[in-house]
Structures are given as C-alpha cells and as structure tokens.
Amino acid sequence: MENGILTEAQQKDAELIQLLxxxxxxxxxxxxxxxxxxxxExxxxxxxxxxxxxxxxPxxxxxxxxxxxYFELGMKTDDERQLVTKWRLLSSLANYKHGKLYLAVPRGHMAFTNRILNDYPIQAEVVKL
Known part of the structure; x- marks a missing residue:
C-alpha cells in the first residue's frame, strides 16, 4: 500500500480495501x-x-x-479538512470523467460520513460495507 495524504493517517486496513x-x-x-x-496496480x-x-x-x-x-473508504479521521479536500477533488474528477465517487462506509463510520456530506458540497454515493 502506497502512502499519500491521509492514507497513513487513517490506517486503512488492507482487509477493508479488499472487502470494498x-x-x-x-x-x-x-x-x-x-x-x-x-x-x-x-x-x-x-x-x-x-x-x-x-x-x-484513491x-x-x-x-x-x-x-x-473512484472508490474511497469513508472513515473517521482527525484531519477532517484534508478528507473533505480529497473527497471534493475525487468527486469533481469523477463528474469530469462521467463517473461517480463511491464512499464505502464500514460499521461505526456512517454518522461521520453523512455529516461530512451534509456539511460540504460533495456528490457521492454512500454504500455500507
């Protein structure tokens, strides 16, 4: 797993990505x-x-x-600003390429994800994991 902004901070589990x-x-x-x-790749x-x-x-x-x-795990993080920036960017790219941003949300992270989507202009389809 390669580390970019947020990748390491959220400690994304390889099992969750495989489930996604x-x-x-x-x-x-x-x-x-x-x-x-x-x-x-x-x-x-x-x-x-x-x-x-x-x-x-992504x-x-x-x-x-x-x-x-684009597919992202919707998980709680302390660095909310970076997360919003990433999701807005991916949402824009998906729209540009006529696709969608999918947020796969593990158990216990749904309220956080929904709050972010309600507070910021991000177009995404939320899917429970």
Missing part, C-alpha cells in the same frame, strides 16, 4: 481496476495543487462503459 473490491467494485462490473492494495496519484509536492491516492478506481469512478 469484492462487495462493490467487482459486483458492479467495473473493469481496469486499480487499488491501493497488494496484487493491484496502484491508482494514479492526484496532486493536491499545481505547485504542491503532496498528493492523494483507495480504488474502476471503469465501466468508459466512465471512470
């Missing part, structure tokens, strides 16, 4: 799957800004009918 891949990405028929997990790094050396790495990406979608 099995329960959502593969079931929905996505192809060209890239995931920040062992056995998969790492998704493209997305720079935070033009002159920034910092970058975000948990997973996939394509269906030429439309690229």
């Amino acid at each position: 891949l099995d329960k959502i990405v593969k079931k929905k028929g996505f192809e060209n799957i890239c995931a920040n997990a062992e056995g998969y 790492t998704p493209a790094k997305i720079r935070r800004g033009k002159d920034s050396e910092e970058y975000f790495i 948990d997973c990406t996939g394509e269906v009918n030429g439309r690229k979608s």
